[in-house]
Amino acid sequence: MLRTPDWYFESIRKLGPKVYVAGELVRDLVEHPNTRPVLNAIAKTYELALDPEHADVMTARSHRTGEEVSRFNHVPRSTDDLVKRAEMAILLSQKTGTCNYRCVGCDALCALESLTYDMDKALGTNYHERLISFLKHVQAEDLACSGALTDPKGDRRKRPREQADPDLYLRVVEKDDEGIVVRGCKVHQSGAFAVHEIIVLPGMAFRPGEEEYAVAFAVPNGTEGLTFVLQETAQDAERRATKVDYTGLPDYGVRTTCMIIFDDVFIPWERVFMCGEVQFTRELVSRFATLHRTSGAACKVGFGDLIIGASYAIAKYNGLAEARYIREKLVDMFYANEAVRGLALAAAYLGKPTASGTYIPDPVMANTAKLASVEYFTRLITTASDIAGGLVVTLPSEANLENPDVGRWLRKYLVGVPEVPVEERLRMFKFLQSWVAGPHLAGAIHGGGSPAAQKLALAALMDLEAKEAMAKEAAGLRKEKN
Amino acid sequence: MLRTPDWYFESIRKLGPKVYVAGELVRDLVEHPNTRPVLNAIAKTYELALDPEHADVMTARSHRTGEEVSRFNHVPRSTDDLVKRAEMAILLSQKTGTCNYRCVGCDALCALESLTYDMDKALGTNYHERLISFLKHVQAEDLACSGALTDPKGDRRKRPREQADPDLYLRVVEKDDEGIVVRGCKVHQSGAFAVHEIIVLPGMAFRPGEEEYAVAFAVPNGTEGLTFVLQETAQDAERRATKVDYTGLPDYGVRTTCMIIFDDVFIPWERVFMCGEVQFTRELVSRFATLHRTSGAACKVGFGDLIIGASYAIAKYNGLAEARYIREKLVDMFYANEAVRGLALAAAYLGKPTASGTYIPDPVMANTAKLASVEYFTRLITTASDIAGGLVVTLPSEANLENPDVGRWLRKYLVGVPEVPVEERLRMFKFLQSWVAGPHLAGAIHGGGSPAAQKLALAALMDLEAKEAMAKEAAGLRKEKN
């Protein structure tokens, strides 16, 4: 079943999660200026799934039930599925200019579907069956899922148990016949307060002796013991200080993350997908990372399209759309963005099936795409700044237009080409400001794992001996000489 | 005479400029969260001038009166003066993390001192005498000056008179025995509402037939007809939405610019330093740009010191200060920052006197330094992001600490190495957030002129024929062969 945006809004309101923003408990997630944009973005995923124009990308046939389901709740069974998965990320970024908030949940589902199959084969456990039941549930109800990996980590030199507080990595503190009790926190969670289900994975590879930390499970939003604390970037504060229409990103805001606190939360066994199997944590994290770095590279492409579009619009407003040096900068932006698109799609096209039949993108290309996305996104941001000119930071608030004493001066002096209303020019500059003078670049660097994580992954994947052998052959150093 | 910060605050309050922020008239510049930080930053220039530790850099002997004056009101008479001028910009950036708001005024004074001398020699005018009188006045009263160049420009394809509204470039609309009346607007003005005197220069090279636009003058802040409208970045709105202590830049905020509207403002002749001499506009703009690009490269170095320091502090909080890959990133940041320092100082050391005896930095090096500052500042920002980790954008507000229900979770989970209080870690992350997810990078790109302007300047300065001759000689293509 595919649900409507209205159903989604109502269902989240009913869940009533405990959410703090800047020290205050949020009364109504649907109305609060910092939570509303996240709900809007997720609602858009429901809206587009119902839109015939986008159904091919936004939905898929469940490989278990044959029903049409949200692609976010589908596990890819072909490279075509992987490609459409990447295209979905691009599309949603284009439509909202922010996170779609469901990628992590989707990638966590896929990684678990694939890994629980392998775990069960190796260990005789029944995690895969549990996961499939859960998958069918979210497909049938068309639930929005989020995923949670990153622990706070405290002192990075120390292993979890060496920390002053062992809870700095989320862990199982009790276990009984019914289920487990978990305690800890997950940070950097994009929009987790606005979904139905939160899927928790271990945030790193754990070692023997660290079994309490090797835990994966799903928990419904609104469960007793869960608390969310929202990020506070300047853009977040700005939404509370002014009309959202004046913030540049009226409907969807900047990407909004939160901390999730797990204050001894009970999880029944049927929702536990790993518990203590430290030897599988590395592979689980690795499959998730491969999936999510592909998604994370793809979503930047949609942002790139918007940044290019905004830069072009501003060049037009300034009368410079045809200037050769501006065109050259636009071409460079286009190139940079298409390079990321190409690499994200290459990761998908080169994907391979795992034992469960679920496809995972090519890990080399996934990590390459993510690294490249950081380099090229930086270029997009700086080139957009360059095209726009200084007004992109020095722009006064659109609120001035409401005051006739000062509004007349803005209308007189902030005009570009005369045929464009000052409101439009102001708004587009403010839109671009949110990109070139906001949290997106830092978000692009760290989302899906920081560059150092991708480099570690690539280091493990590169076959230097094979390349050395090729070089020796080409250099005429043949076997008899060695 | 050197004034005190208290005198400065009081003097600005008395001037009572008309300032709008987000559609509202500011009642008290000293108290308003968006204007106060600018006053604080300028007050710091007074404070440090009185501090024996910094007097050598912050003050100078007037070449006309021999009195000790603020270096901001001194025209450089040696390369040593130019070097100290650059060091002053670095020092103030280190101390405040924002614009010192007096660079443009200083650079405008110097450019005018030098150019009016040449104009008078060529034209028999008495602009230089007027300028010297004005200089003595600001030196004697220790006034803070701002400078204003950039016109709104409207449709960039068109010359001033071709615009739909001829006022899109500031111009003289009346002239009589007493003085002139000017109309127009200057944009991107850093802190102009918080100084005593605003020095206006033409924003570009004008041509015969555009005499009304070729105007330079000084106008006291508070003069009838002047209106200021503040920029509105997210950081500006954030200061109104929360305690300033929670914004990362409590005292000095982000660089705050404004538009200045000149609604038929009268300027007496003794304060007019150019009026109609279009043939001198190119050289005036060029000298100003050479001075200001040196200042603008230098000031980034102080910012760089803060960004490196904050990155290092965060690495410590995370337990990673000794990690080899973090050290390498810090070295790269240090290198990047020192490269800008070296180029700004090279511009100063290679400076030459103009006919009036006032020194101007080397124009090739000034433009080179500014261009390099953009490249290296981008590297600083992205590397700082990389070192800090995702929390630099996902950090919740320090305000949560005041609410015991949620504050306890932040205290438990946002700790790094256990010996550092959570408040300190939060505040340093928020400080760095303002750099890596704020308007500084875009500001660095455009402050002192966009990169395209520096490239145009360099194109005019490079002697390709000389280099071609060298290449021909080295290639063995000697004269007899040509």
Place this chain on the structure above:
Amino acid sequence: MLRTPDWYFESIRKLGPKVYVAGELVRDLVEHPNTRPVLNAIAKTYELALDPEHADVMTARSHRTGEEVSRFNHVPRSTDDLVKRAEMAILLSQKTGTCNYRCVGCDALCALESLTYDMDKALGTNYHERLISFLKHVQAEDLACSGALTDPKGDRRKRPREQADPDLYLRVVEKDDEGIVVRGCKVHQSGAFAVHEIIVLPGMAFRPGEEEYAVAFAVPNGTEGLTFVLQETAQDAERRATKVDYTGLPDYGVRTTCMIIFDDVFIPWERVFMCGEVQFTRELVSRFATLHRTSGAACKVGFGDLIIGASYAIAKYNGLAEARYIREKLVDMFYANEAVRGLALAAAYLGKPTASGTYIPDPVMANTAKLASVEYFTRLITTASDIAGGLVVTLPSEANLENPDVGRWLRKYLVGVPEVPVEERLRMFKFLQSWVAGPHLAGAIHGGGSPAAQKLALAALMDLEAKEAMAKEAAGLRKEKN
């Protein structure tokens, strides 16, 4: 039929093309140190086609005859064909470290197959039939083809007919019932003297009035009137000055290009595939460029594998293979190389059929891949230099080892880790020298068209209006507001 390397060598010897190297006519192409490596590289394409391990990549089924043919003589009929085409380019670069010399011919065949179909449909000509006959011929005989596009161009400001000499662009100087006579020159031709057939295309888009230049045809090597003049890089001269074993690239040398002079060469009509249809020149060049930029990006990946392998080998010889900073550089090289691989493959995967059923890579991605290959190849080269250390340029000749007086010193002092013979270390350094201190980087920049050409292509392909519309929607500038 698939031919053997021996057949190939003999067949070229029989053709007896007229080839000049450094002012001297080459007597025996098979023996001359500058022509032999090109023959070796082409022979390798025959060898690998017969190798079961590589047959899948190196051969294909002709879509016309169903016979197994060299993939170089096959036109791609699916994205899988395009992917294998790219993989073939990678494989050959890995095996030889130089150009395979058949890419241009293959890409020219494909572009003509596709375009002649469209021409015939539009014009009622019979070019496609001629091309198919020619294709069957080269498939049946397993001939090696080269392609030739670039004209000398003289004064770049001028159109062909405005040049002092109209022959600076190759052109038809006579036409009769039998065929045409062409005059001119093609430059930058990789290995054209060592193939059986040379396929000539127009080098740019011509305009009405320039019909004589709009000509495409195939000409057998050895035809009366053809003269080849080889490039002369330092590496080319070095092969004549010393034993080829001491040059670092003993068997295959550096990529060897030549000029081809057409001194009034007669071409019978059945080998003419375009003659005067200026309106199709842009599309022909564009299709060729799309194909060839994909090939040209792919081939750099194989080079990259060798450069990484050589860098790793040298790190081992120096005892530094495990040093963390060396590993990080190797990871960066791996990332850079995989990015190019991903983009070349993305261009293939995103390919689309043309009207004839022949597939062409995605033009946006092909141009993106080529541009990225230049950026990343530069990084590979400089990082390889960095890893290798100064000896990569200061290495003495291996010839010293033959002289006992000096050889003993090299054996004593040029040892790295003691278990590797000095000869091996010397040879690998010399191999890498050819990459980091040779013509490859400049070749990578210009092969397949200079970066400016790719930017022009991308400028024509980008849809800025669509992106602007997206940006307006995301910025809340909806239709009713415009």
Place this chain on the structure above:
Amino acid sequence: MLRTPDWYFESIRKLGPKVYVAGELVRDLVEHPNTRPVLNAIAKTYELALDPEHADVMTARSHRTGEEVSRFNHVPRSTDDLVKRAEMAILLSQKTGTCNYRCVGCDALCALESLTYDMDKALGTNYHERLISFLKHVQAEDLACSGALTDPKGDRRKRPREQADPDLYLRVVEKDDEGIVVRGCKVHQSGAFAVHEIIVLPGMAFRPGEEEYAVAFAVPNGTEGLTFVLQETAQDAERRATKVDYTGLPDYGVRTTCMIIFDDVFIPWERVFMCGEVQFTRELVSRFATLHRTSGAACKVGFGDLIIGASYAIAKYNGLAEARYIREKLVDMFYANEAVRGLALAAAYLGKPTASGTYIPDPVMANTAKLASVEYFTRLITTASDIAGGLVVTLPSEANLENPDVGRWLRKYLVGVPEVPVEERLRMFKFLQSWVAGPHLAGAIHGGGSPAAQKLALAALMDLEAKEAMAKEAAGLRKEKN
């Protein structure tokens, strides 16, 4: 006394050093195509010292004798001396397009003059007096000096004594009343066979227990036991394979390095400047590095001038000198080159005196300049390639012009704008080829120490604690809060 080029040539011929090139003993250094260019370059240093136009830069007053001496034999006694030292490096690069071969010697003299003073103060030795005597000798005789630091190093994981062969670092093998006997090898020595005196320094910081390696001394070229083996790049081989006029760098060639073997060479005590004082090796290497990185950054600027000039010449030949996109690339090259110039000069201007009164450049800036020179030189090389077009690698030999059969085709088809003779165009392309497809880039990376060495130096020089304190203050984290 200032000697003449003729005296220099004759004096080197008389010294008769033992030099091997590609396995053969060189009979006459003045005539051999690989040694002659080095002598030409050094002769140029004599020629320009006698040229009144350049005397100010090329000569100085000895601070000991007051005589006019070559600046290469002068120790800087002021920042002005340091600036002129850098300008000399630039000038010579402009004039020859290659190494001046005397920088290392000069920098070694300066470092020793300064350090021996400190050693004597600390240890009561008389090294400084010996050094001053030696300095007066080279000044009086106007001798050319080279310097030698880098040991072969074998297995980089191991300290000198752990190597399979302890001679892999040069060391003292005997000592008696007369002097010492040294054994070992120095690699990467630019032009050492063509000077009068070779000054040897330790190549790294040695530790207690490694006293035999802590040795510095001067040895006259031609001394018994010295053998030189020349590098063999492709350009070196090319000089032997063709007329030097056809190599692009007819007179001065590429930078020519050699290995120097010390086969138990006797050094009398009066020429020994360090012997066993391991505790001073780090500082000696560091001062030398500071001096030499400044020189090495500076010399790239002269090369940059030539590369820009050659690119511009080629743009002219191609008819593109006025094309906007070419101008923009030239501006970018100019910017890149001036950035290096500025940083080299900044290192000089910021220099400080050591205890002996001799000035050393600023070490932070020296290392910064060297690192920047690598980045910017890479940009120069790739941009020059881009401007030139593919002919820069595909160019046939000028030797073809001598053969009328083929020469007529080159004259017809390799013409650019018609007014420039084909010879000139060919020669300039070949000249640029030597830069963009030769050993210069790799040389720029490693000359004066590889980038890793500069990063280590900067890591030791950066004061992170001070920057952290600044950041805390700006972030509002004042003392009472810590």
